[in-house]
Amino acid sequence: MGGLLKANLIQMKRSRAFIVCVIISLCFGIFMALLYSYAWQNNEVTIQTVTTLVTQYGMDTDIVDEAFGMLPKNNLWAYINILLSDGSIIYIAAVVVSSLAAAEYTSGTLKNLIARGYSRLGIFSAKLISLLIASYIIAFAYVAGGSVVGLILYGSTTTIDTDKMLTALMAYICLFAALGAMYFMIATICRRSGASIAVSIVVPLFIASVFSIMAMAWKDITDISQYWIINQIVAAQNYVLEGSAWIPFVCALGYFGLSCMVGYAVFSRQDIR
Amino acid sequence: MEYVLETQELTKIYDGMPVVDSVTLRIGQGDIYGFVGKNGAGKTTFIRTVLGLTKPSGGSFSFFDGMELQQAGKKIGSLIESPALYRNMTARQNLELYCTALGVDKKYVDEILDIIKLKDTGKKKAKDFSLGMKQRLGIGMALIGDPELLILDEPINGLDPMGIVEIRELILEMKNRGKTVFISSHFLGELEKIATRYGIIASGRLVEEISAGELKKICTARTIIRTDDPQKAKRVIEAHLKTDAVEEGKDSVTINMPLEDIGELTNKLFTEGITVKGISNDDNSAEEYFIKRMEGK
Ligand SMILES: Nc1ncnc2c1ncn2[C@@H]1O[C@H](COP(=O)(O)OP(=O)(O)OP(=O)(O)O)[C@@H](O)[C@H]1O
Ligand SMILES: [Mg+2]
Numbered sequence: 001m002g003g004l005l006k007a008n009l010i011q012m013k014r015s016r017a018f019i020v021c022v023i024i025s026l027c028f029g030i031f032m033a034l035l036y037s038y039a040w041q042n043n044e045v046t047i048q049t050v051t052t053l054v055t056q057y058g059m060d061t062d063i064v065d066e067a068f069g070m071l072p073k074n075n076l077w078a079y080i081n082i083l084l085s086d087g088s089i090i091y092i093a094a095v096v097v098s099s100l101a102a103a104e105y106t107s108g109t110l111k112n113l114i115a116r117g118y119s120r121l122g123i124f125s126a127k128l129i130s131l132l133i134a135s136y137i138i139a140f141a142y143v144a145g146g147s148v149v150g151l152i153l154y155g156s157t158t159t160i161d162t163d164k165m166l167t168a169l170m171a172y173i174c175l176f177a178a179l180g181a182m183y184f185m186i187a188t189i190c191r192r193s194g195a196s197i198a199v200s201i202v203v204p205l206f207i208a209s210v211f212s213i214m215a216m217a218w219k220d221i222t223d224i225s226q227y228w229i230i231n232q233i234v235a236a237q238n239y240v241l242e243g244s245a246w247i248p249f250v251c252a253l254g255y256f257g258l259s260c261m262v263g264y265a266v267f268s269r270q271d272i273r
Numbered sequence: 274m275e276y277v278l279e280t281q282e283l284t285k286i287y288d289g290m291p292v293v294d295s296v297t298l299r300i301g302q303g304d305i306y307g308f309v310g311k312n313g314a315g316k317t318t319f320i321r322t323v324l325g326l327t328k329p330s331g332g333s334f335s336f337f338d339g340m341e342l343q344q345a346g347k348k349i350g351s352l353i354e355s356p357a358l359y360r361n362m363t364a365r366q367n368l369e370l371y372c373t374a375l376g377v378d379k380k381y382v383d384e385i386l387d388i389i390k391l392k393d394t395g396k397k398k399a400k401d402f403s404l405g406m407k408q409r410l411g412i413g414m415a416l417i418g419d420p421e422l423l424i425l426d427e428p429i430n431g432l433d434p435m436g437i438v439e440i441r442e443l444i445l446e447m448k449n450r451g452k453t454v455f456i457s458s459h460f461l462g463e464l465e466k467i468a469t470r471y472g473i474i475a476s477g478r479l480v481e482e483i484s485a486g487e488l489k490k491i492c493t494a495r496t497i498i499r500t501d502d503p504q505k506a507k508r509v510i511e512a513h514l515k516t517d518a519v520e521e522g523k524d525s526v527t528i529n530m531p532l533e534d535i536g537e538l539t540n541k542l543f544t545e546g547i548t549v550k551g552i553s554n555d556d557n558s559a560e561e562y563f564i565k566r567m568e569g570k
Pocket of ligand 1: 271288310311312313314315316317318319
């Protein structure tokens, strides 16, 4: 398995799609940080507008504070948090995981390994680990780009205690592993990079919007929809700040386990060409 | 070692149709086993089944006197249908990566590049290779780890005449080193030059196994006698030789068996008043023999 993992990592390093995605992530992170910084500078205007609206409708202005006050402004942690939770990174991760995983099917190189007696479990595990590493590198590039800009603009002061910061970061790491496993499962089922990129991007979003539309009709759905992985990624930091950090961790574990099980069940029965 | 590959009633069913149908065969060490059959006969499916790429629907197989693929696999090199390559890597990178995956020393990569004549492709990526270059690299991948058993599915597809000779020499050298080669090919003439045994598969069934020696006997034993009256000649020969292995043609008869005394037979025909216009042995008969068997005849 050591050899397999090493070979997978070399393959990743040589993959043009991967390198391009790392660069895009880095640039995208920087761009988003600048954009957020600009938005925050003009935040006062937004808050003012919303407060006026809320008052017009005769509602309590507390909800405005609730909406805007949740995030600590103008510090590095805020950047990391918002970059991780804004969801842009998951599309890039979808592209990377899908193209790396499906490449093995389209080039036919999987058969070279199976025909040499490697167990499918070993091949699957090595691929999964390498894909998780790939998605972490993507996430890291994204966050690093944004953080460096954030650091330059606002310094590293933070209003959140370190414990919570680390917990939230851990939650993201776990959710990312779950997401990576899910994309890998999709690629295993689709076997073609185009198809699996499309499915990886469309289906999770589709499910999220189905949930949100249904939530308008049935209140209970809201409670269910928050456990959908995409919504968990968006809201992970809130759970931590609210003291219910276990929720994203349990969700991550659940999705990870399920994706690995389904993915492997499919892979172990597949006819390899 | 008693055998290198053995299958027992191996069966693969696709969509209700047996594509490999109860194939029982045994390949001994040092054999060059030619696996022949028409398009769609089930050759590739047989190979894919024993190499774990698809699950058998029935029967069993084992390697090297009872080993499962998981233990034996390291000693089996294979090229199945089209060569599987990392498209965005060079020949060397492909071979090295495969060495890494298999945990094999990379020091043989140079030697393999030499054998497959891809040493000077430099920075060219596999995706820009010609058909034959890809095929050569695929064969190179199969050679990694100095396998005891080489399974090659249509290995000379797309190779130039030089390439074909090189692969032939490579296979013969493997044999000299005590290795075993299982080779499926449509190039019967080429196969005839190297194979020690043949398996003929038709509609998934192994219709015949024959050694090169036996094949040679059958084939050189074929004698064609040109005559005016093939009908009568057939009767006379069958009675004289006490056989029914005589075929009647338009202006000839074909005797599909070894003849001990051709002179005696021609005398007999002469005394029966049959004019013999010519006698010949047919060179192409091995090919014809295969084709007949492949058709299930
Ligand atoms: N995955 C599959 N699903 C359905 N049928 C299949 C599948 N794979 C192979 N077959 C069928 O099995 C039969 C044998 O195919 P196979 O590729 O083994 O033939 P072959 O002897 O290698 O032929 P060729 O000489 O053309 O390479 C064909 O009829 C093919 O359509
Ligand atoms: Mg074939």
